[in-house]
Amino acid sequence: MSDILKQHIRKFIKLSDEDFAGVLAYFVAVDLDKKQNLHVEGRICNSNSFVVKGCLRMFFVNEKGVEQTIQFALEHWWLADYISFSTRQPSEFYIQAVEKSNVLTITAEEQEKLLTTYPIMERYFRLIHQRAHAAAQFRIKTLYNFSREQMYHQFASNYPDFVQRIPQYLLASFLGFTPEYLSEIRSKRIS
Amino acid sequence: MSDILKQHIRKFIKLSDEDFAGVLAYFVAVDLDKKQNLHVEGRICNSNSFVVKGCLRMFFVNEKGVEQTIQFALEHWWLADYISFSTRQPSEFYIQAVEKSNVLTITAEEQEKLLTTYPIMERYFRLIHQRAHAAAQFRIKTLYNFSREQMYHQFASNYPDFVQRIPQYLLASFLGFTPEYLSEIRSKRIS
DNA sequence: CGGGCCTTTGACTGGTTTCAACTTCTGTGG
DNA sequence: CCACAGAAGTTGAAACCAGTCAAAGGCCCG
Numbered sequence: 001m002s003d004i005l006k007q008h009i010r011k012f013i014k015l016s017d018e019d020f021a022g023v024l025a026y027f028v029a030v031d032l033d034k035k036q037n038l039h040v041e042g043r044i045c046n047s048n049s050f051v052v053k054g055c056l057r058m059f060f061v062n063e064k065g066v067e068q069t070i071q072f073a074l075e076h077w078w079l080a081d082y083i084s085f086s087t088r089q090p091s092e093f094y095i096q097a098v099e100k101s102n103v104l105t106i107t108a109e110e111q112e113k114l115l116t117t118y119p120i121m122e123r124y125f126r127l128i129h130q131r132a133h134a135a136a137q138f139r140i141k142t143l144y145n146f147s148r149e150q151m152y153h154q155f156a157s158n159y160p161d162f163v164q165r166i167p168q169y170l171l172a173s174f175l176g177f178t179p180e181y182l183s184e185i186r187s188k189r190i191s
Numbered sequence: 192m193s194d195i196l197k198q199h200i201r202k203f204i205k206l207s208d209e210d211f212a213g214v215l216a217y218f219v220a221v222d223l224d225k226k227q228n229l230h231v232e233g234r235i236c237n238s239n240s241f242v243v244k245g246c247l248r249m250f251f252v253n254e255k256g257v258e259q260t261i262q263f264a265l266e267h268w269w270l271a272d273y274i275s276f277s278t279r280q281p282s283e284f285y286i287q288a289v290e291k292s293n294v295l296t297i298t299a300e301e302q303e304k305l306l307t308t309y310p311i312m313e314r315y316f317r318l319i320h321q322r323a324h325a326a327a328q329f330r331i332k333t334l335y336n337f338s339r340e341q342m343y344h345q346f347a348s349n350y351p352d353f354v355q356r357i358p359q360y361l362l363a364s365f366l367g368f369t370p371e372y373l374s375e376i377r378s379k380r381i382s
Numbered sequence: 383c384g385g386g387c388c389t390t391t392g393a394c395t396g397g398t399t400t401c402a403a404c405t406t407c408t409g410t411g412g
Numbered sequence: 413c414c415a416c417a418g419a420a421g422t423t424g425a426a427a428c429c430a431g432t433c434a435a436a437g438g439c440c441c442g
Contacts, residue, residue: 060332068335070328082325092332115314122313123306129320134273136327137261141251141283143334144259144367148398169420176335181398183422339430360388372430374390383442390437399428407420412413 001029004052005104008076012127013120023121026114027104032056032097038105039095045084047105051077054101057170058093069173072098074162078128098166148177152185192220195243196295199267203318204311214312217305218295223247223288229296230286236275238296242268245292248361251284260364263289265353269319289357339368343376 059069073079084091172182250260264270275282363373
């Protein structure tokens with residue numbers, strides 16, 4: 001299971017098996033059931049998680065009490081509320097397993113120690129954040145560029161498997177509209 | 192002028208004056224007039240820019256020919272199309288000066304050399320991207336959480352000076368609605 | 383002083399939400 | 413293996429947020 005992380009790190013930097021074993025020691029493996037929370041609103045988000053298997057989502061609850069999903073994390077993705085993780089302020093987000101999942105987590109403190117001991121890992125995390133930053137820029141662009149209906153069609157054609165994998169109300173929550181409207185969009189195309 | 196960058200780097204890592212001089216050698220200073228483009232759509236975004244003075248914006252042109260501003264960068268902020276910068280694909284964005292500005296730019300190649308020579312700078316850029324990633328998460332949250340009108344009021348109360356500093360049509364472009372609608376919102380409150 | 387860009391105003395339109403009722407699916411215990 | 417309850421998905425009507433278009437007014441800068 002930790003091989004997944006090793007392979008991932010090696011896509012970005014060189015790291016010997018020995019060093020990887022050292023790196024891995026800073027992590028904690030966590031198994032999550034479907035709908036189990038890894039992190040809840042109000043707490044400081046003190047750990048950064050790498051998805052080995054399964055799927056997580058990050059969401060917040062708006063004034064009306066509706067859950068708004070702002071991000072999914074599939075296999076090989078890192079997820080945390082980096083606002084809270086960086087600033088040590090209480091988080092406004094939940095992180096929850098969409099399905100049965102295995103993750104490797106590292107606390108902020110352990111990550112600091114890891115980076116002191118293995119400075120090469122600064123490069124790895126720099127590249128991870130740079131990529132995530134790029135993905136966020138792309139995401140923001142699509143939020144500006146498309147109507148809700150277009151977003152659905154775009155997302156469904158880019159990630160057909162993923163659309164099958166998750167329930168519709170989560171997809172609607174991620175795309176930023178109501179389940180009712182998603183239902184309406186879908187019925188248009190089928191005819 | 193390069194002192195601004197030195198101070199900024201020192202908020203994140205320790206760096207001697209000597210080393211800073213070495214670091215600075217990888218950068219190119221660029222002066223921009225109001226509305227001058229630093230980067231245009233279709234080109235690979237090959238440089239990463241630190242705003243020393245002034246203000247930049249990144250925008251794209253949608254199907255209707257309307258400019259959509261997705262990001263501003265004020266003093267002390269870094270800006271690039273990191274999708275293009277990371278993947279070496281042609282960019283879909285423009286980067287333009289909102290007002291007369293001074294920036295320090297570094298190309299992707301020079302940044303690689305810089306990081307090889309001064310590995311401590313990996314940490315600096317890791318922290319920059321982590322912070323930017325956090326800011327993007329926050330941004331995405333506000334895009335989901337607020338109506339257009341609420342976004343205006345929130346933004347105006349958080350950044351009253353900045354709202355004065357830029358023309359209204361750019362603010363509307365950033366907030367994701369039309370100048371006409373912004374005008375309508377503003378007239379409500381004045382009464 | 384003039385021209386062009388920016389902002390305002392108003393009428394009309396449509397995409398999306400809201401609400402409520404109904405149907406279908408899913409999983410859990412008997 | 414069935415029954416049933418709760419969760420998820422569908423449908424339709426009414427309301428609303430925000431866009432579009434067109435025209436007029438204000439203001440900056442040459």
